[in-house]
Amino acid sequence: MGRLEIDHIIPKTAGGNDLQENLWVACRLCNGFKGIQSRATDPLTGRRVRLFNPRRQRRNRHFAWSDDAERILGRTASGRATVMALQLNNVIAVMVRRHWVAAGWHPPRRG
Numbered sequence: 467m468g469r470l471e472i473d474h475i476i477p478k479t480a481g482g483n484d485l486q487e488n489l490w491v492a493c494r495l496c497n498g499f500k501g502i503q504s505r506a507t508d509p510l511t512g513r514r515v516r517l518f519n520p521r522r523q524r525r526n527r528h529f530a531w532s533d534d535a536e537r538i539l540g541r542t543a544s545g546r547a548t549v550m551a552l553q554l555n556n557v558i559a560v561m562v563r564r565h566w567v568a569a570g571w572h573p574p575r576r577g
Contacts, residue, residue, distance in 0.1 A: 469494050475519050477502040490520050499553045506551035508543040518548040535573040536563045 473492040476482030479502045492500070505514050518528050528545030529538050538554045540546030549555065566572035 471497045473497045473500065475521060476504050480504045487521055495556070495558065496552045496554065499556075500551060503551050506547040508540075508547045509550055510546055511543060513543060515543045515547050517551060518544050531573045535567050536560050 470491045471494050473490045473496075474482045474484075475488050475490055478484075482488050482504075500517070503517060505516055507513070508515050518525075523544065528540065528542045528548070530541055531537070532539055537560060538549055540549040553559075563572055
């Protein structure tokens with residue numbers, strides 16, 4: 467997954483700003499897949515929806531782990547669209563999570 471970057475939740479090209487409320491830390495790969503997107507298509511309904519906003523939405527409401535903890539599952543339209551748009555289950559991410567599971571580091575414990 468590599469280095470982390472500062473992501474603009476709402477891209478500047480879509481009216482976002484550099485205020486703390488609009489910034490989040492993301493891995494370089496996810497941030498690259500997101501690009502300037504702020505909306506994406508929910509693969510279940512075909513509707514265009516806003517991507518998940520980690521500052522305003524609860525992660526556990528929108529996402530779950532697969533039984534083997536290697537894949538992120540979208541539970542809502544926003545979650546499903548975000549999984550697809552950011553390619554959260556790309557080959558590299560799944561491979562890394564598989565190793566994390568084997569090492570006992572994943573999935574994260576709720577605290």
